[in-house]
Amino acid sequence: MVNLIWLIPLIPLMGAAVLLTLGRMMPKAAIQLLAPGTILAAFLLSLGAVMESGGKSQEVILYEWLPKVDWGFLLDPLSSVMILIVTGIGFLIHVYAVGYMNHEGGYYRFFGYMNLFVFFMLTLVLANNYVLLFAGWEGVGLASYLLIGFYFSKKSAGDAAKKAFLFNRVGDAGFILGMFGVASLTHGSLAFRDLHGLTAGPVVTAAAALLFLGATGKSAQLPLFVWLPDAMEGPTPVSALIHAATMVTAGVYMVARSNAIYILAPEVSFAIAVTGALTAIVAASIALVQTDIKRVLAYSTVSQLGFMFMAAGVGAYWVAVFHLMTHAFFKSLLFLGAGSVIHSLNGEQDIRRMGGLRKEMPITFWTMAIASLSIAGVPLLAGFFSKDEILFFTFLSAKSVFAVGLVTAFLTAFYMSRMMFLTFLGEKRNHAHAHESPLVMTVPLMILAVGSVVSGWIGGPLERWLEPVLHTPHAPEEGGLKYLVMGFSVVAAGAGILLARYFYISRPELPAQARIAFGPFTKLADNKWYFDDLYDALFVHGLGMKGGALLGSFDRQFVDGGINGAGLITRFASHLSIWFDTWIVDGLVRLTGLVTKAAGYPVRMAQTGYVQSYAMWIIAAAAAALGLFWVR
Amino acid sequence: MSGDTFFFYAFSALALLGGLGTVLLRNAVHCALALMTSLLGVAGLYLLQGAEFLFAVQIVLYIGGIMVLFLFVIMLVNLDQASKLQQFGRQTPIALVVALAAVAAIFSMLSKSAVLLPASVSLTPLTGGNTETVANVLFTDYLLPFELVSILLLVAVVGSVMMAGKRTE
Amino acid sequence: MITINHYMAVSAALLLIGTVGVMTRRNIVVILMSIELILNAVNVNLIAFSKYHNQVTGQVFAIFVIAVAVAEAAVGLGVLIAMFRNKGTVQADEVDLLKW
Numbered sequence: 001m002v003n004l005i006w007l008i009p010l011i012p013l014m015g016a017a018v019l020l021t022l023g024r025m026m027p028k029a030a031i032q033l034l035a036p037g038t039i040l041a042a043f044l045l046s047l048g049a050v051m052e053s054g055g056k057s058q059e060v061i062l063y064e065w066l067p068k069v070d071w072g073f074l075l076d077p078l079s080s081v082m083i084l085i086v087t088g089i090g091f092l093i094h095v096y097a098v099g100y101m102n103h104e105g106g107y108y109r110f111f112g113y114m115n116l117f118v119f120f121m122l123t124l125v126l127a128n129n130y131v132l133l134f135a136g137w138e139g140v141g142l143a144s145y146l147l148i149g150f151y152f153s154k155k156s157a158g159d160a161a162k163k164a165f166l167f168n169r170v171g172d173a174g175f176i177l178g179m180f181g182v183a184s185l186t187h188g189s190l191a192f193r194d195l196h197g198l199t200a201g202p203v204v205t206a207a208a209a210l211l212f213l214g215a216t217g218k219s220a221q222l223p224l225f226v227w228l229p230d231a232m233e234g235p236t237p238v239s240a241l242i243h244a245a246t247m248v249t250a251g252v253y254m255v256a257r258s259n260a261i262y263i264l265a266p267e268v269s270f271a272i273a274v275t276g277a278l279t280a281i282v283a284a285s286i287a288l289v290q291t292d293i294k295r296v297l298a299y300s301t302v303s304q305l306g307f308m309f310m311a312a313g314v315g316a317y318w319v320a321v322f323h324l325m326t327h328a329f330f331k332s333l334l335f336l337g338a339g340s341v342i343h344s345l346n347g348e349q350d351i352r353r354m355g356g357l358r359k360e361m362p363i364t365f366w367t368m369a370i371a372s373l374s375i376a377g378v379p380l381l382a383g384f385f386s387k388d389e390i391l392f393f394t395f396l397s398a399k400s401v402f403a404v405g406l407v408t409a410f411l412t413a414f415y416m417s418r419m420m421f422l423t424f425l426g427e428k429r430n431h432a433h434a435h436e437s438p439l440v441m442t443v444p445l446m447i448l449a450v451g452s453v454v455s456g457w458i459g460g461p462l463e464r465w466l467e468p469v470l471h472t473p474h475a476p477e478e479g480g481l482k483y484l485v486m487g488f489s490v491v492a493a494g495a496g497i498l499l500a501r502y503f504y505i506s507r508p509e510l511p512a513q514a515r516i517a518f519g520p521f522t523k524l525a526d527n528k529w530y531f532d533d534l535y536d537a538l539f540v541h542g543l544g545m546k547g548g549a550l551l552g553s554f555d556r557q558f559v560d561g562g563i564n565g566a567g568l569i570t571r572f573a574s575h576l577s578i579w580f581d582t583w584i585v586d587g588l589v590r591l592t593g594l595v596t597k598a599a600g601y602p603v604r605m606a607q608t609g610y611v612q613s614y615a616m617w618i619i620a621a622a623a624a625a626l627g628l629f630w631v632r
Numbered sequence: 633m634s635g636d637t638f639f640f641y642a643f644s645a646l647a648l649l650g651g652l653g654t655v656l657l658r659n660a661v662h663c664a665l666a667l668m669t670s671l672l673g674v675a676g677l678y679l680l681q682g683a684e685f686l687f688a689v690q691i692v693l694y695i696g697g698i699m700v701l702f703l704f705v706i707m708l709v710n711l712d713q714a715s716k717l718q719q720f721g722r723q724t725p726i727a728l729v730v731a732l733a734a735v736a737a738i739f740s741m742l743s744k745s746a747v748l749l750p751a752s753v754s755l756t757p758l759t760g761g762n763t764e765t766v767a768n769v770l771f772t773d774y775l776l777p778f779e780l781v782s783i784l785l786l787v788a789v790v791g792s793v794m795m796a797g798k799r800t801e
Numbered sequence: 802m803i804t805i806n807h808y809m810a811v812s813a814a815l816l817l818i819g820t821v822g823v824m825t826r827r828n829i830v831v832i833l834m835s836i837e838l839i840l841n842a843v844n845v846n847l848i849a850f851s852k853y854h855n856q857v858t859g860q861v862f863a864i865f866v867i868a869v870a871v872a873e874a875a876v877g878l879g880v881l882i883a884m885f886r887n888k889g890t891v892q893a894d895e896v897d898l899l900k901w
Contacts, residue, residue: 607899607900608897608900609897609898609899609900610897611893611899612721612727612823612825612832612893612894613723615823615824616723616726616730616824619731619734619820619824620730620734622734623730623733623734623736626738626741627737629741636803637802637803640807644811647811647815647841648814648818651818651822651838654818654822654831654834654835654838655819655835655838660828660830663830663834664834667834667837667838670815671837671841674841674844674845677808677811677845677848678844678848681808681851683848683851683863685860686844686848686863686864689864689867690867693867694837694867697871698870698871701875702834705830705878705881706830708882708885709830709881709882711828711830711891714828714891714892717892718827719826719827720825720826720827721824721825721826721827721893721894722894727821727824727825728821730824731817731824734817734820735813735814735816735817738813738816739810739813742810762857765857766860769861770861770864781865781868781869784869784872785871787872788872788873788876789875791876791879792875792879792880793879794879795879795882796878796879796882796883
């Protein structure tokens with residue numbers, strides 16, 4: 001079965017090929033079966049392969065793609081975890097999308113792109129070298145672009161798709177340069193197996209930093225995070241699959257995969273931790289004031305990705321993967337729940353116009369409540385364990401990062417509770433007839449809810465499972481310190497939830513007052529810390545327009561002058577050429593034609609077109625032949 | 633004048649006069665009847681030369697088959713109007729010259745001593761009947777050409793049906 | 802005494818009549834009949850030489866000529882009908898699609 005792992009990405013690819021070429025003609029029921037079916041097949045195949053491999057690393061090399069670079073797949077503990085997340089959660093989201101997209105146009109296109117995305121994502125995580133990983137990396141970017149712009153008739157969707165693509169390009173430039181660095185270190189080979197045994201040096205540090213730049217683009221970290229909230233223009237299942245559970249975590253996966261490099265570059269690792277921490281708190285602060293339910297979740301995703309990078313930055317790679325996994329469960333659940341709410345309110349996304357939906361949508365409410373408590377860090381739920389591990393390891397190595405993380409945990413609990421309270425509790429602020437979603441949507445919610453609880457309990461086994469491939473820090477054995485950090489974390493979560501309850505349930509007039517009281521901060525958060533305006537001023541207006549004006553004047557003065565001069569010379573030359581053409585070349589051509597015509601004229605006369613004249617020619621020729629015989 | 637000589641001239645006259653009628657008459661039906669006369673004369677010539685089988689073939693196939701086909705087509709395309717038109721084309725004078733030149737060439741060639749055959753050749757009669765002998769040669773030495781000709785006929789039948797048949801669209 | 806030369810003279814005369822018909826008549830039906838005359842002229846020759854050489858091969862050839870004549874007549878008349886249906890004429894000099 002391990003030898004068949006190349007089938008795992010291939011099955012969704014075939015699904016995508018069928019859907020995108022023949023999908024228009026296929027009945028809806030066939031698409032509904034085919035699209036989730038391919039992912040289920042990939043999931044079952046992955047499950048079989050992982051169970052058979054038993055945690056050993058195995059490579060399947062299909063063929064040599066480029067010199068020293070194979071088209072090969074690597075099944076090791078890390079990619080095992082990733083393919084199970086991608087196919088497992090991907091399958092649930094496909095099933096959910098069957099219900100969610102039921103009334104939308106372009107059904108086949110949506111599922112074709114989704115299958116295509118899964119193919120690229122599986123290529124990314126199964127790749128045994130950086131080049132193939134990069135191919136998948138670009139492929140998921142493409143699928144993301146297509147799906148963000150799925151409602152292409154909406155200008156905002158098209159703009160968001162372009163924005164996502166461009167910001168990813170910036171990161172990808174770093175990734176490519178980083179790959180060059182790696183190639184120079186390993187003598188042209190980019191395979192992961194050749195990363196071990198490197199020694200620290202400036203090239204390693206540079207490669208590590210550049211690869212991390214790539215990760216900040218794909219995983220929406222400071223300063224390139226601004227595309228992810230806009231990416232919410234896509235359909236909600238897309239947000240759940242691509243912009244919460246899988247694609248945006250590719251950066252974390254890549255850093256974990258490159259841990260052999262990052263261990264040799266402690267400065268870069270520290271920078272990663274700091275970047276993660278800053279991203280976490282900045283995004284969390286913006287999430288506090290968002291009113292669009294999907295944008296709250298988008299900023300929450302950015303913030304949680306920051307947590308993962310904090311963990312990766314302090315060297316606790318398995319913790320980053322652990323949080324990646326738990327986050328995949330509860331954040332995709334939150335997105336799907338939000339989609340369920342939006343679906344039942346006919347497209348309403350503003351949480352200020354929701355409220356009181358708990359009665360109408362009990363399943364959505366309870367499952368989302370579990371996910372919110374999980375992400376907030378309430379004990380015994382998945383998010384608690386993974387976040388606690390992150391805080392613990394940051395506490396051990398970088399106290400400042402720990403402090404930021406703790407504040408962010410508090411903010412996380414606050415904004416998630418705010419979202420839940422405004423959406424499901426309180427009085428109704430929307431008169432649309434809300435209804436619970438159909439089973440095809442709620443069953444995936446329930447399964448993910450179970451995952452959001454139990455996925456946190458396997459921290460210990462996961463650490464041992466990942467130990468062969470990831471550098472694992474030595475944690476102090478005694479539990480006192482751990483319980484202290486746990487205490488902090490629980491207090492932060494509890495305080496956040498209770499404060500949100502006080503603000504939004506007990507004293508609903510308080511939030512407006514608080515907005516005024518914290519005036520400057522509110523303004524900062526409302527404007528997303530002015531990142532978009534900064535890019536606008538720097539690149540769109542600065543480089544784009546002023547640079548454009550500068551280029552324009554250069555164009556007029558120098559380039560145009562040269563072009564005009566060249567044009568004059570060309571004109572003169574062309575006049576000469578025309579004269580030559582008219583009198584010499586054309587003359588010769590006409591002469592040839594004339595001679596041929598004149599020669600042909602008498603012969604043409606013989607061609608009368610009457611059969612009898614041809615018969616006469618035949619008989620005349622026969623007579624002539626006989627005459628010749630007689631003469632001789 | 634022996635019987636042979638008389639019949640030779642009689643049949644030759646029939647053939648040549650019939651041929652002239654075919655070429656000169658105005659009405660196509662008359663032309664066909666004149667052609668039939670000419671073919672009858674030729675058939676007589678076959679008989680004189682001891683080719684009884686060909687004589688029968690000439691009568692049955694030519695006069696009975698092909699001529700009926702001609703008459704059929706004449707009915708089908710309704711040549712009444714055509715018989716009122718000018719019958720000879722513009723190139724008639726030149727054509728006559730060419731034809732005469734050709735025949736002159738033939739006669740001049742025949743009249744050369746080397747080609748002109750001696751009048752008397754010892755004619756030993758063939759054993760057996762004429763039909764039996766022809767059949768023997770046709771189905772032994774010339775079997776392959778015989779089969780090829782049958783294919784030619786098949787192709788001709790299919791082709792003429794294709795061309796003459798109505799377009800069903 | 803009737804010799805082979807007599808037969809050849811008759812054959813040549815028949816050929817002359819046939820060729821004149823083919824070259825001069827405007828009616829295609831008559832042209833086809835003239836072709837039959839030419840073929841018969843050939844047959845007369847073949848039979849005469851068959852007798853002269855005391856062999857039946859000439860007669861076998863005459864049979865083949867008759868078969869070809871049948872095929873020619875069938876196809877020619879088919880063409881004629883098709884032409885009459887499409888152009889409404891049976892005059893040979895009213896069709897000159899082959900002209901330069």
